Amino acid sequence: MSVRIEQPSVTIRNAYRFGSFGLAIIVAVAALGARMFDLQVMQGQQGTQVSQEQSSETTSVPSSRGLIYDSTNKLLVTNIPNFIIQIVPHDLPMADKPVVVQRLASLLKVDPVTIDQDLDSATGSFYDPVVVATNVDTDVARIVDENRDSLPGVQVLSRPLRQYTSGPLFGEILGYTAPITSEPSAADKQAGYSVGDIDGKAGLELEYESLLRGTYGQQTVALDANGQPIPGLTTEITQPVPGSSLTLSISSKEQALAQKALAWGLAAAHVQMGVIIVENPQNGEILAMVSLPGYDDNIFAQGLSQADYLKMLNDPTLPLINKAVSEQYAPGSTYKLVTGTAGLEDKKITATSTLLSQPYVIIAGEKFKEWNNLGWGPLNIIMGLAHSSDTFFYQLAQSVGLDSLTYWAKQYGFGAPTGVDLPNEAAGIVPDDQWKTVALGSKMYPGEEAQAGIGQGYDAATPLQLLNAYCALANGGNLWKPHVVASVTAPDGTVTPVQPELIRNLGASPQNLETMRLGTRAVVTSRHTYNLVELPIAVAGKTGTAEYGVKDRLGRLPYHEWFVGYTNADPHNADFSGTSSQLAVLVFTYGADTWGDVSTEIVKYYMWLHYNLRGNALNQRTAGHINTWAFKRTNFAGTANNH
Amino acid sequence: MSIFRSEPMKLRSWSPKAASLTWRLYDIQLTTYAILLVLFGLAMAYSNSVGATHTTLSPGSPFVRYLMWTVIAMVVFLVTTMFDYRWLRTFAWPIYLVNVALLVVTLRLGSSTGNAGTSARWIVVAGFGVQFSELAKILMIIVFAGFLATRQAKINSVWTVIGAIIVLGPPWILVMLQPDLGTSLVLVGTLVGMLFMSGASLRWLGTLAMSVAAAIPLVWANLLHPYQRARLLALLNQGQDPRGSGYQLLQAKTAVNAGGPWGVGLTNGTVRMPAQETDFVWGVLAEELGFFGSMVVMVLFVALLWRLLVCSWRSGDQFAMLVGCGLASMILFQVFVNVGMVIGLMPITGIPLPFITYGGASLVSVMGGLGVLQSTNLRRERPAW
Structure with missing residues (x-):
């Protein structure tokens, strides 16, 4: 039985209105259907390609940059997570800008004004991203990324930072990286570089850029209406291949010892610039290389202001330059190695024949003085080196002639880059007629030829060239290509050791080289280097003093x-008649107008540290007082340097 | 105010009828069309889960979630069918208050969605994001039906129109505050449809339409969010801004074009669109199923609307008729605006396509509404013819 509803149940079923509603349905669906017909049947299949282009873009997937280890496998350079935040102005509607900037600023905990300034001062296309924050914490980056819907145009990118764990110790060797800021060259584009990529700018980061970088992968990213990648809609085309890792031939310990010795010497003598390089003469491996003043690579990794950068760039002490390889200086008396070898090889002298050293010699009507204004009487080549007699070598240079000098200089590697695996290597200058004609428009004068024989005048060499030449002497005549990287480890773990590379054999007779080595030992034993001989170990070497620049008021x-x-x-x-040497050290001090030979003292201190000579009586007495000890013993009033 | 007078409870009219439910009054066609549309929705969810990345189905994929929502929707559909719809009329005002309360909760606790600006549309319930504004669409149909049924005697009065607007006010403002332009438009469209079908005075409805038209500039300047304005402007300048708001339109049109007459096949669509699982699902459907597939879906919608009107026409009382007309208005409005948006006839608004759009609350709400209508079918007083 049915229940009747009390209320008068007059359902007003208005047939006209039902009809109208039905008509509305038909009209609406007909309109949609007609439009669909037009779009799909009449214009069907059009524009499919266009949409593909608009809705996706191919982006590169950064590869993990290779690491750098020292010779004891201590990590020197690593990657630490870091994020940057950038805004694509086009994707940020003008009306939303204040809100978005405010919101982003509060997330980043910065003043919104700075973001506004970054945006407003950006030049270039509306599509070019403007970086508004670097060094963003993972946590903050995550929050910004999660809120990207309310932050139109804002992008969070992972940009791992290079961290240089030893700070300034390996400064110029490792170098630094920086993001590419302007459109890369065609060749770089071909190699897969684009704006924002990390690129090595100095040191090994630059030299081994392609190995460290690895290969960037490629992916296709589907974009939403805001030009933002749609999560999950990425298609990998090629996988990124991580960069290779480098292992240096330098150990942190040795580098620290060298740095300590050099820093001590420079501070004690109030000298600003200096270089110390340690090399293994047997294979060209660099064991330490310090150029002071240097810089901490991390300041570049963390972003350096333009002002600070310019300040470093214009600093007269050249902190940004690896002075061991990129600067060239007159080699001074160390260059007598070349002249002596040339004389012996040309048979102008023998190991026992003598030349008369005298207060001065006259060449082409000009007086060339002995450095002590006296001379030592007749000297053979060994003693000529030992006293570093200028007049001896003026005469020798005169007799061997410029061609032979030049030949032997080039045999020793002067005048050409050593090929060390560091960027921006200077070539040095070996002055000959051809060079001078090109550079200065006239041939070499006889006086200049004599100057060239003692490493003055136009001669110029990088510290590394000079050390490498002495390494060739120490190892019996093989000029090795110096290198700081001992091995390269591919991402799959394959280790490729860097093979020693022989540049050339000097072609000098072993006897003559032995004579020259005895000469370098005589430099030490004759006390030309003062108390270096007091070390309980035997050192051979050669001093050098090279004048440069402008005379002071005393001439x-x-x-x-x-x-x-x-x-x-x-x-x-x-x-030192043997060729077993495994350690050669060069110290160069710039503008070392001081009493005593700073460089010799630094080498002495380095040797003391390197061979751990702490147990020796001499050093026990002076431990902790090395500063005064060194210079009291080398004070030599009258002649401040010892050639 | 007398216009808000509630229907007095009359125990006699509540007598349960479940024991003698007349199952031959059940509209099997209506249910069939609805289920076919749900199957299309499942197909689209599958395509969006698998086609986009060509990966295997994962538990969190749209398809699996849509499947779960379908189960829930079917349960809700059965429950509302069994439930005596006259209780709803009695409890129209409590339902109204619950609806407003849910929208307030959404505003306070909701999290932002995908498209633009900060918005608070979603409440996470047991791991599912629920949009109470979808539920509000159905609840408001019940509230309007209850209200207009009580106004039956004075349906021609201007107060019917004004009262309806006052009833609409609070939820409409709450939805606009989220901000959800789409849902607020659906509410207005549904109300207009129901007023029209209830027999309200065309004169006053016309006056209302004109005053709304007059208010548009004010709304434009003060109420619309910049992104909403940008979307409306993009409709007028299609192709002007291929990476901005116009981009969505271009992409959608490209997808529809790419479909051609026969479509590229399920999961074979390549054109990527924003919100292609939800508001722009029609673009995927048109591309993958082509013109003929789209027309099949369109015909299913028309058939469903036809059954809704038939049920309304046959229904035994004003409330039941208005529920049917409300549902028909809502579905017609959503289909027209959503499909029109994808093919560039309407501006971009966040209005889901009933059944097809991957959105649990939308599906559950619509199925619930259909269940209420089936409930009126089962309980009508006499056969209509």
Whole structure:
């Protein structure tokens, strides 16, 4: 039985209105259907390609940059997570800009004004992203990324930072990276570089850029209406291949010892610039290389203001330049190696024949003085080197002639980059007629030829060239290509050791080289280097003083000081007729107008540290007082340098 | 105010009828069309789950979630069918209050969605994001039906129109505050349809339409969010801004074009669109199923609307008739605006396509509404013819 509803149940079923509604349905669906017909049947299949282009873009997937280890596998360079935040102005509607900037600023905890300034000062296309924050924490980056719907145009990118764990210790060797800021060159584009990519700018980061970078992958990213990648809609085309890792031939310990010795010497002598390089003469491996003043690579990794960068760039002490390879200086008396070898090889002299050293010699009507204004009487080549007699080598240079000097200089590697695996290597200058004609428009004068024989005048060499030449002497005549990277480890773990590369054999007779080595030992034993001989180990080497620049009011020129020395494999073996040396050290101090030979003292301190000579009586007495100890013993009033 | 007078409870009219439910009054066609549309929705969810990345189905994929929502929707459909719809009329005002309360909760606790600006549309319930504004569409149909049924005697009065607007006011403002332009438009469209079908004075409805038209500039300047304005402007300048708001339109049109007469086949669509699982699902459907597939879906919608009107026409009382007309208005409005948006006839608004759009609350709400209508079918007083 049915229940009747009390209320008068007059359902007003208005047939006209039902009809109208039905008509509305038909009209609406007909309109949609007609439009669909038009779009799909009449214009069907059009524009499919266009949409593909608009809705996706191919982006590169950064590869993980290779790491760098020291010779003891201590990590020197690593990647740490870091994010940057950028805004694509086009994707940020003008009306939303204040809100978005405010919101982003509060997330980043910065003043919104700075973001506004970044945006307003950006030049270039509306589609070019403007970086508004670097070094963003993972947490903050995550929050910004999660809120990207309310932050139109804002992008969060992962940009791992390079971290240089040893700070400034390996500064110029490792170098630094920086993001590419302007449109890369066609060649770089071909190699897969685009704006924002990390690119090595100095040191090994630059030299080994392609190995460290690896290969960037490629992916196709579907974009939403805001030009933002749609999560989950990425298609990988190629996978990124991580970069290779480098292992240096330098150990942190050795580098630290060298740095300590150099820093001590520069501070004690109030000298600003200096270089120390340690090399293994047997294979060209660099064991330490410090150029002071240097810089901490991390300041570049963390972003350096333009002002700070310009300040470093214009600093007269060249902190940004690896002075061991990129700067060239007159080699001074160290260059007598070339002249002596040339003389012996040309048979102008023998190991025992003598030349008369005298207060001065006259060449082409000009007086060329002995450095002590006296001379030592007749000297053979060994003693000529030992006293570093200028007049001896003026005469020798005159007799061998410019061609032979040039030939032997080039045999020793002067005048050409050594090929070390560091960027921006200077070539040095070996002055000959051809060079001078090109550079200065006239041939070499006889006086200049004599100057060239003692490493003055136009001669110029990088510290590394000079050390490498002495390494060739120490190892019996093989000029090795120096290198700082000992091995390269591919991402799959394959280790490729860097093979020693012989540039050339000097072509000098072993006897003559032995004579020259005895000469370098005589430099030390004759006390030309003062108390270096007091070390309980046997060192051979050669000092150098090179004048440069402008004379002061007393007519004196400022000068650099060099010392390049080496030891036998058994450091206590004082017989340098052998070729066993595994350690050669060069120290260069720039503008070392000081009493005593700073460079020699630095080498001495380095040797003391390297061979751990702490147990020795001499050093026990002076431990902790190395500063005063060194210079009291080298104070030599009258002649401040020892050639 | 007398216009808000509630229907007095009359125990006699509540007598349960479940034991003698006349199942031959059940509209099997209506249910069939609805289920076919749900199957299309499932197909689209599958395509969006698998086609986009060509990966295997994962538990969190749209398809699996849509499947779960379908189960829930079917349960809701059965429950509302069994439930005596006259209780709803009695409880129209409590339902109204619950509806407003849910929208307030959404505003306070809701999290932002995908498209633009900060918005609070979603409440997460047991891991599912629920849009109470979808539920509000159905609840408001019940509230309007209850209200207009009580106004039956004075349906021609201007107060019917004004009262309806006052009833609409609070939920409409709450929805606009989320901000959800789409849902607020659906509410207005549904109300207009129901007023029209209830027999309200065309004169006053016309006056209302004109005053709304007059208010548009004010709304434009003060109420619309910049992104909403940008979307409306993009409709007028299609192709002007291929990476901005116009981009969505271009992409959608490209997808529809790419479908051609026969479509590229399920999961074979390549044109990527924003919100292609939800508001722009029609673009995927048109591309993959082509013109003929789209027309099949369109015909299903027409058939469903036809059955809704038939049920309304046959229904035994004003409330039941208005529920049917409300549902028909809502579905027609949503289909027209959503499909029109994809093919560039309407501006971009966040209005889901009933059944097809991957959205649990939308599906559950619509199925619930259909269940209420089936409930009126089962309980009508006499056969209509």
